Amino acid sequence: MEWERLLARPTRTVADIEATVDTIFNAVRKQGDAAIAAYTEQFDGVVLTDFVVSEKEIATASTLVSEALKSAIKLAKKNIESFHRAQRTPKVEVTTATGVQCWQEKRPIQKVGLYIPGGTAPLFSTILMLAIPATIAGCREIVLCTPPDKEGGVHPAILYTAQLCGITKVVKVGGIQAIAGLTFGTESIPGVYKIFGPGNQYVTVAKQLATKYRVAIDMPAGPSELLVMADDTADAAFVASDLLSQAEHGTDSQVILVTTSKTLLLAVEKEIQGQLPSLPRKAIAEQAIANSKLIFVSDDSKAVALINAYGPEHYILCVANEDYYLERTENAGSVFVGNYTPESAGDYASGTNHTLPTNGYAKQYSGVNLDSFMKSMTFQKISEEGIREIGPAIALMAEAEGLEAHKNAVTLRLDKLNQREENQ
Known part of the structure; x- marks a missing residue:
């Protein structure tokens, strides 16, 4: 208990923040962009009618970033790409029994949302950490949300880095409302299957509550x-x-x-x-x-x-x-x-990823890596010889669990094979 007190984090509990998150989530789910606009005015102090960053804004941003910073970003990009490409794993194939072939392949998550904080510090480096593995994984749709500044713009380095990483959808929305938009989808923000990125305590709780609506998250990162x-x-x-x-x-x-x-x-x-x-x-x-x-x-x-x-x-x-x-x-x-x-x-x-578990979650979670943007799918193919090999065990186990239909799915196949053999 002494260590627990000594090592306590200076964070508020989910209960303290959850009511606020729920209110905003419900508003965004029902009102879409109208709610996004209202909360953007309330929290960011800016009135926006168009949340999507234009091609002109991206092109202008590139001219506002110094050549020295561009070179530094490109160096980081190269190292991060090298480290994350090395994380690719081959297809795993195993013949577990005669005539029983099992294999595992990885598939990209099709739609992902990247949250990039921009409040007291524009974290353009986080774009590299998230967009690079998402691209290497082959994610089909990558949406980036980042809060606007008081003039309704986005820091040039964020837009330059997004463009460098091939992101074409950048939305000027931050905080809880951004996570809600990525969760439910609005007129401006596509809904996604998984949300990535660090944020303050409100964003962290919003991500955790997004999982109630069948949206996955990278980790609790506060x-x-x-x-x-x-x-x-x-x-x-x-x-x-x-x-x-x-x-x-x-x-x-x-x-x-x-x-x-x-x-x-x-x-x-x-x-x-x-x-x-x-x-x-x-x-x-x-x-x-x-x-x-x-x-x-x-x-x-x-x-x-x-x-x-x-x-x-x-x-x-x-x-x-x-x-x-x-x-x-x-x-x-x-x-x-x-x-x-x-x-x-x-x-x-250096090349490693900086999106990492906080608040003690390193005991259960890994930091973001290439597999974070992928799903492992298993496959199997069983031949006639294979079902004869493992079928009796399957039927016996199903019967022991009282699942007769499971048993029948095997015994019908075995009976057909036995009948064919008898008729030959």
Whole structure:
């Protein structure tokens, strides 16, 4: 219980937010774009009559992104494509018994929705993380929703990256209303089969409630979080910079340092105070730091147990005995090993995906990967010899469960084969 209290996330419960989400969902389901427009005016402070981004807007956006940033985005795109293409798996074929052939193939989810936050930070990098595997998987329809700014536009880097990734449907809608639109479909927003993307606590709850309406989601992905495990071999300035890099995401973010060194703990605390004032998002980071912890533990085994109990979204490991920790890591969204592996690398350009489970869901969920955009389908084909081989066992098992029609589906076939054999 002490750890549970110590490691509590600064998040509101689903019950706190669910009533708001339900109200908006019901309005969007009944009123479509009219409800979307009303909530966009209420929450985003802008009146829109057309939510779909035009080709002209996309073309203009490309001219507003610097060549240096375009090159950086293309580098990240190349690395992310390489890592996700490598995740393709071949068809699995097995002859389980004589005349019984079973195989598994993967098929893309036809319609997917990508939610791209654009509030306090336009996360164009998330487009790379979601659109690239969706495209590699072969998803037929990819819809991107992102909130408009106060002028009713979308950040140029978001539009440039969407165009670079081949997305043709970009909708200027954010928050709960965007998730509702993707769930039910409106005049402007196509309904989809699965919704991807991070967001604030309201978006997270909206995604969870979307599953009530037969729409799948990638995972519960809410406010960002980072846990750093470090000892005396870590660079205190690096550790502080990593903690602050996540703290600046939002006021409800959480960062935690776990260390076996009191010397390092004090050095990191001093570095945080030194680096914080120069950050443009200092006010946000300060509030997140208030939700955060610097924790001293006496030995490695206690540290491992604490880390697995927390199940961090991002986990940075800077220790001398890194193999000890890696072998015992059970719950983490993505792991960053060594002094020169900042969490920022995974956020942007190393190639791994940054859409990860938060709030302890790393105990049950994987981060987004190529399989997230695909379904595994099984097939089987049984010959006459095969049904003779396994048919009696099937019939016996069905009879034991009291399912006579199941038994008959087998025995009728076996009887026909036996009759044919007798007549020959």
